[in-house]
Amino acid sequence: HVPTAHTPEAAPQLPGHELLYSGKVRGLYAPLDPATGQRDQERLLLVASDRISAYDHVLDTPIPDKGSVLTQMSLWWFDQLADLAPHHVISTDVPEQVAGRAVYVRRLRMLPVECVARAFLTGGGLAEYAATGTVSGVPLPEGLVDGSRLPEPVFTPSTKAPMGEHDQPISFAEVEELVGPRLAARVRDLTVAILQRGNEIAADRGILIADTKVEFGIDPAQLGLGDGADEEIDWASVDPDVVDVVLADEVLTPDSSRFWRASEWAPGRTQTSYDKQVLRDWLTSPASGWDKASDTPPPTLPDDVVELTRARYVEAYETLTGRPFTAGTPA
């Protein structure tokens, strides 16, 4: 089930494909059957653009290869996590206009929950903890500060807000109301296990993953639905021990997660972002002439900021995977 699209110019037209849904920096397309022009009901094309967002704005300057780096990092993580959960990837044999930065995926019915887990406390989770001593209803030790490592990753789910709005944190009890206690427990356990595994692997490479957001879906056939079917699903009736809970969307990328350099980690202050700090520092410096409180769009980026930011993405990919980044071709 893919939300109806609003089709801003941001996502390009793609021959043989229909744009279904355009996020801030990504697009979701349905392949069209060349014979009938009908949408393929079993596959989607998930495209990552080179656009980057900061301070809730999508910048007008692309970061070359960002889409390709993040796509290839996600593909690598799907392999590293294959023992924890099946994934939705079918093929990287994609149209040349999006080579290296798109994947064909199985079209699933997505659970209506943004599955977030936190291994370190910062951002919205820290704010909630400061106000209540808990996060998503989970009591935490006293005395935690910005960047504190949590005793173990905590599941902090959100609702899927409408386009352009912020997701709203919800409690585990609300997740149980949304998808039933069995699926709720399963996606909680999977999300925590994915972040735990991600940090085990990343720590060996000097990277900390503070938090991450993943999405899960289920094959319509396993729900007794036709491919094109759009009817409401009674999630509470779904038994996760019978169906496959599939890891979809993107996984453990710097867009879906906070990446920090382990060598720079210092609880008690704002941590530096592995990938976005160069961009943030320039945008908040006098050099940019921009005021982030003004709600005006950020200015075009200078070449050195673009190149340094591109280098951060490439460095994150090569450090994590141990593979040289090759632009435009899937690893």
Ligand SMILES: Nc1ncnc(-c2cnn(Cc3cccc(F)c3)c2)c1Cl
């Ligand atoms: N395998 C799947 N089956 C059905 N739906 C999805 C799905 C729906 N939405 N999203 C998030 C998203 C991904 C990219 C570009 C966007 F604009 C939005 C992912 C997936 Cl991944």
